[in-house]
Amino acid sequence: MSAEASRSLVRRLYDEVLNGRSLEVIDQIAVEDYIENDPMPGQGEGRSGLRDRVSMLVTALEPRFTVEDVIAEGDRVVVRWRNRGRHVEPFLGLPASGRQFDIAGIDIYRVADGRLAEHWHVVDQLSLLTQLGFVRSPEGATP
Template identity: 45%
Template sequence: MSANTDQNKKTVLRLYEEAGNQGRLEVLDEITCPDHVEHYPFPGQAQGVAGLKQRVSMIRAAFHPRFTIEHVVAEGDTVVVMWRNDGVHEGEWFGFAPTGKAVTARGADIHLLRDGRLAEHWDVVDISGFLFAVGAVPAPAATGADR
């Protein structure tokens, strides 16, 4: 793995640990391109560094998240992360009033970096754990393996 690829992985991991888990939004000014592109923005989310700060702030306000990185794959300027986010539904989330319930979401993110900074982001997120926890969708019946 090239030194550049290794540094790109470290930069992406800072997004989850320092901004996501610790709430240090100022780190995004350092690691994000000013014209950052969010390919699947939240409703009302802006583009650029301001939009990424907005996104992280929304997640933190709703869940006080704890991101755990499960897999990281990097090639050149592309870094793919599979993560788990455990939190408590403490704030409004797209029309869902706070429930105080523990929630888990899982997802995979693709980050494209330019000159060592976050430039573009795509994601796929499984929110079924959230929907089950807040009662929006009935949880599936437990199987013998789950007991």
């Protein structure tokens, strides 16, 4: 698969699935035995686990992802993104705060046979928890 095709595949996850809320697209873009290297509590395994993960995110956080960079090399695609949303439903055991958030993250995907096969990520979880009011900012810190 070309680097451009890999980038387009990953963009579909952000554009159609996460922002467009079209979970059925997951069946087209991810392998059945999809591997999540940092699953959320309650997330199943495989492609259905990816569907669980996306459902939890879009239901509780009403995210809107902005893809800032997409870099592809070999079978890996790296995405640097911003996520702005509002915490409207319980998420990972935390009651809905109603607060807005704006966080950054980086995802790495492995592509196999033209589909998403594996995922790793780094997300600014401390900033998320602080913005939602579950962690206090140190005195004098800028939120």
